[in-house]
Amino acid sequence: MDVLPSAVLPSAVSPSAVSPSAIGPSAVAPAAVAAAAQAACAAPPPRLAGPALENLHPALWRANQVGGARDPCFATGFGMLDATLPGGGWPGRALTELLLPHPGVGELRLLAPALAALMREGQALIWFDPPASLCSWALAALGLDAQQFVIVRGRDGLRGRARELLPAADTLWALEQALKSGHVGAVLAWLPQRLRADALRRLQLAAQAHPGPAFLFREAEARVRPSAAPLRLLLQPAGADRLLLRVLKRRGPPLLQPLCLALPPVLSNAARTRARQAAGQAPAVHAPGPVLG
Amino acid sequence: MLWLGLHLPLLSLEAFEALLAPEQRSGPVALLQDHRISAANAAAAQCGIKPGCKRATALALVPQLLFGQADAGRDAQALLAVARAALAFTPTVSLQPPSTVLLEVQASLRCFGGPAALLQRLRERLAPLGHALQIASAPTALGAALLARWQGNASVAGSGSASHGGSLAALQAALDVAPVWMLCADPEQAQAMHGMGLRTLAQLRQLPRSGLARRFGAGLLADLDRAYGSRPDPRASITLPPVFDSRLELFAHAETTEQVLQGAHVLLARLLAWAQAQHARVAAFTLVMLHETRLRGAPQAPACTELEIALAEPSGDAAHLQLLLRERLANVSLAAPALELRLRCRHLRHGAPPTGELFPTRASEHEGLTRLIERLRARLGDSQVQRVMAVPDHRPERASVLQPLQAALPRAEAARQQLPDAQGLAKRPVWLLPQPLALPERHWQPLFEGRPLQLLSGPERIEAGWWDGELAARDYFIAQAADGALVWVYRVRLSLSAPAQDPANVGWFLQGRFG
Numbered sequence: 001m002d003v004l005p006s007a008v009l010p011s012a013v014s015p016s017a018v019s020p021s022a023i024g025p026s027a028v029a030p031a032a033v034a035a036a037a038q039a040a041c042a043a044p045p046p047r048l049a050g051p052a053l054e055n056l057h058p059a060l061w062r063a064n065q066v067g068g069a070r071d072p073c074f075a076t077g078f079g080m081l082d083a084t085l086p087g088g089g090w091p092g093r094a095l096t097e098l099l100l101p102h103p104g105v106g107e108l109r110l111l112a113p114a115l116a117a118l119m120r121e122g123q124a125l126i127w128f129d130p131p132a133s134l135c136s137w138a139l140a141a142l143g144l145d146a147q148q149f150v151i152v153r154g155r156d157g158l159r160g161r162a163r164e165l166l167p168a169a170d171t172l173w174a175l176e177q178a179l180k181s182g183h184v185g186a187v188l189a190w191l192p193q194r195l196r197a198d199a200l201r202r203l204q205l206a207a208q209a210h211p212g213p214a215f216l217f218r219e220a221e222a223r224v225r226p227s228a229a230p231l232r233l234l235l236q237p238a239g240a241d242r243l244l245l246r247v248l249k250r251r252g253p254p255l256l257q258p259l260c261l262a263l264p265p266v267l268s269n270a271a272r273t274r275a276r277q278a279a280g281q282a283p284a285v286h287a288p289g290p291v292l293g
Numbered sequence: 294m295l296w297l298g299l300h301l302p303l304l305s306l307e308a309f310e311a312l313l314a315p316e317q318r319s320g321p322v323a324l325l326q327d328h329r330i331s332a333a334n335a336a337a338a339q340c341g342i343k344p345g346c347k348r349a350t351a352l353a354l355v356p357q358l359l360f361g362q363a364d365a366g367r368d369a370q371a372l373l374a375v376a377r378a379a380l381a382f383t384p385t386v387s388l389q390p391p392s393t394v395l396l397e398v399q400a401s402l403r404c405f406g407g408p409a410a411l412l413q414r415l416r417e418r419l420a421p422l423g424h425a426l427q428i429a430s431a432p433t434a435l436g437a438a439l440l441a442r443w444q445g446n447a448s449v450a451g452s453g454s455a456s457h458g459g460s461l462a463a464l465q466a467a468l469d470v471a472p473v474w475m476l477c478a479d480p481e482q483a484q485a486m487h488g489m490g491l492r493t494l495a496q497l498r499q500l501p502r503s504g505l506a507r508r509f510g511a512g513l514l515a516d517l518d519r520a521y522g523s524r525p526d527p528r529a530s531i532t533l534p535p536v537f538d539s540r541l542e543l544f545a546h547a548e549t550t551e552q553v554l555q556g557a558h559v560l561l562a563r564l565l566a567w568a569q570a571q572h573a574r575v576a577a578f579t580l581v582m583l584h585e586t587r588l589r590g591a592p593q594a595p596a597c598t599e600l601e602i603a604l605a606e607p608s609g610d611a612a613h614l615q616l617l618l619r620e621r622l623a624n625v626s627l628a629a630p631a632l633e634l635r636l637r638c639r640h641l642r643h644g645a646p647p648t649g650e651l652f653p654t655r656a657s658e659h660e661g662l663t664r665l666i667e668r669l670r671a672r673l674g675d676s677q678v679q680r681v682m683a684v685p686d687h688r689p690e691r692a693s694v695l696q697p698l699q700a701a702l703p704r705a706e707a708a709r710q711q712l713p714d715a716q717g718l719a720k721r722p723v724w725l726l727p728q729p730l731a732l733p734e735r736h737w738q739p740l741f742e743g744r745p746l747q748l749l750s751g752p753e754r755i756e757a758g759w760w761d762g763e764l765a766a767r768d769y770f771i772a773q774a775a776d777g778a779l780v781w782v783y784r785v786r787l788s789l790s791a792p793a794q795d796p797a798n799v800g801w802f803l804q805g806r807f808g
Contacts (some may be wrong), residue, residue, distance in 0.1 A: 036669075045569070046334055046583060059571070069442070098518060102778070102806075104722070104723075104724050104778055104779075104780070104807060104808045105726055105778050105808070106778070106779075106807065106808065107808055108723045108808040109723075109807075109808070130724075131724065132724040132725055132726055132727065132805075132806070133690075133693060133695070133722055133724070133725040133727060134681050134693060134723065135692070135693055135721050135724070135725050136682075136683040136692070136693045137683070137692060137693070137721045137724060138680050138720075138722055138723045138807075141720070142723070145536060146681040146683070146693065147680060147681060147682060147683065149680060150678065150679075150680060151667055151678070151679040151680060151695065152677065152678050152679075153677045153678075153679065163409025170672070170673055172670070172678075173672065174669050177665060177668060178665060178669075179666040181660070181661055181662070181664075183659075183661035183662040183665060184662065184665070185659050198387070209735060235779040236776075237774075237776050237777035237779075238777055239773075239777045240773055240777070240779060241779070242777070266771060266773060266779055266807050267720075267749055267750055268722045269780070271749045271750045271771070272749075275747065275749050275773050278747055278773075
């Protein structure tokens with residue numbers, strides 16, 4: 001068994017992270033996090049007599065604090081993002097919704113560090129209805145062994161009217177089974193459009209038996225519709241090898257400023273500079289986060 | 294010699310009730326033989342229906358009574374299943390028709406830790422077959438059979454009790470007070486003995502043997518001697534057939550797969566009893582549904598439907614097999630009502646089952662994952678659960694092939710070394726479109742969604758496939774779309790040698806997206 005980097009271990013996420021002052025020192029990129037923390041807590045919490053409310057139960061947090069997590073979280077590999085997410089990583093036993101305008105904005109490069117850590121532990125990944133074929137070469141470059149994936153396709157089975165009436169009932173069933181079984185390392189699912197809220201609610205209940213992270217990829221228009229997922233992120237491309245990430249919902253105060261993450265690069269440095277110049281933007285608008293190869 | 298007699302007092306009723314839906318089973322049910330009631334369940338007995346009364350009488354008492362026809366063949370199949378399950382404990386198992394199974398367990402006592410432990414395990418093993426049991430042990434085979442039948446009769450409530458005649462003398466003392474009708478072949482004989490004032494076997498033994506043989510035949514005397522141990526009683530043991538093949542006639546025409554499932558559970562329980570008797574686990578089995586042949590609406594309906602269920606990992610778990618069958622049946626629509634079911638199994642994995650784990654470990658997790666995948670395959674179809682295989686080919690659309698996931702997932706440790714070194718690789722997009730998307734062109738620049746693509750990196754030339762007729766001669770570029778996402782496009786290289794190219798295959802194409 002491989003020795004994991006310490007950031008991946010759930011024990012690295014201490015319960016003291018519930019207090020806002022603990023966010024700054026634990027973060028990797030202090031400048032960016034300070035801004036996030038300022039946005040997070042505008043006013044200091046009022047002093048109360050007796051034990052602090054948030055210490056009564058691990059599931060309690062103040063409205064101006066980022067919530068803690070009882071369940072293990074999985075470090076994202078991006079320090080800025082870890083500091084923003086409650087618990088310091090992708091949550092286990094809960095759904096994580098990623099809203100994308102279209103597949104191919106850098107979503108897999110965002111998830112790859114966490115997924116690779118899970119695969120190194122020997123955990124399985126199940127992919128439900130991926131939107132296109134997977135290239136094993138590209139995944140190997142991200143540290144993922146595509147031959148270990150299980151890919152489940154449910155949509156081809158339905159024909160005719162049933163396909164319109166039942167939006168991939170098979171996929172939802174299979175997804176629920178995978179979440180309930182609790183033997184899967186991580187679940188990645190591309191859900192059909194116009195999914196009903198009760199289906200999501202049901203998946204969220206099933207996810208409580210699933211110790212690993214569960215990622216749902218949905219269309220960006222779903223941001224105005226309610227969802228039971230405790231963590232919702234909106235991803236948008238922001239130039240070459242950059243990803244703009246808005247936290248739509250989390251256990252904590254809303255994050256007003258979007259995060260700009262530097263993804264593992266596809267382009268060479270020269271090509272990236274060329275792309276930025278062509279796009280008419282300065283080479284470094286946002287401080288780049290730690291870049292993972 | 295220590296014989297265990299397993300008597301199944303309600304065999305024919307239970308064999309029939311197993312075919313019924315649970316709500317039917319809780320209502321009054323009775324079995325008919327020659328227009329007379331031969332057995333009735335508890336609900337029917339409560340309404341006053343007794344074995345022996347006429348059909349019309351029973352209907353007058355309970356108009357909603359559910360009748361079944363007594364079927365000796367069905368009972369024999371059920372009895373055989375019990376006998377096969379008992380083979381897990383001793384090789385010497387013989388049948389005593391109509392409803393008793395005899396086991397010689399003297400040699401097995403030590404292995405299973407004494408009679409009490411053996412009995413408990415025997416009951417646990419027979420529980421899935423769903424029969425009430427009366428068990429007795431005795432030094433002679435027929436003595437054990439008689440005791441099992443009689444002791445249970447004496448106290449119906451304690452039908453699970455086991456009485457033990459330890460020594461031959463104790464057995465003879467127990468048999469002396471047993472009623473004579475148990476030895477009789479038919480009711481007339483019993484009537485005759487009753488008329489002669491014979492009540493117990495002791496009274497029967499006091500009579501002159503020659504006179505008894507003249508009146509009732511030599512068979513009665515021979516049985517009496519065998520039961521008392523004064524005559525040898527050789528028994529033929531049953532053996533397991535190499536291939537499991539069991540049939541079951543359904544009670545009603547099964548129009549839905551739910552009704553089929555009811556009968557299939559019975560067959561699955563028998564299959565597992567057969568597999569466990571040889572310490573094996575089931576690797577694959579076939580359920581055949583025999584349809585009603587002459588259906589007016591569908592003359593072309595097939596005679597039977599076969600469902601082949603192959604497991605990735607052999608299993609001896611009834612619940613898991615039932616679940617797989619349920620998911621598989623949920624996808625099947627019956628062409629015609631099913632009349633009869635047939636379960637066949639010839640693929641077994643012999644050997645001790647894997648050790649169970651108390652705490653979750655890597656192995657138990659892997660087993661859970663295998664079961665999950667089996668379940669998904671049963672419901673969605675084998676071709677819908679896939680894995681990616683890397684193929685050494687330069688053409689990107691051929692370098693990764695999706696294959697149905699056939700066997701169990703390989704353990705992660707085994708395959709880890711195969712991960713290629715990521716450093717020296719050219720950049721490839723994660724998402725590959727199934728069909729390259731043709732892009733329009735303006736001022737020598739490809740357009741995507743109406744806006745020009747900005748080429749950032751390239752060209753990377755891929756030229757391969759001349760040997761299989763799918764020549765790909767392309768220059769690949771990494772380009773940036775208007776919204777900032779990176780895409781992978783190529784331009785088909787113009788070939789000088791073949792000027793007349795297909796116009797649909799010229800120009801710019803989008804093949805992948807960097808996810």
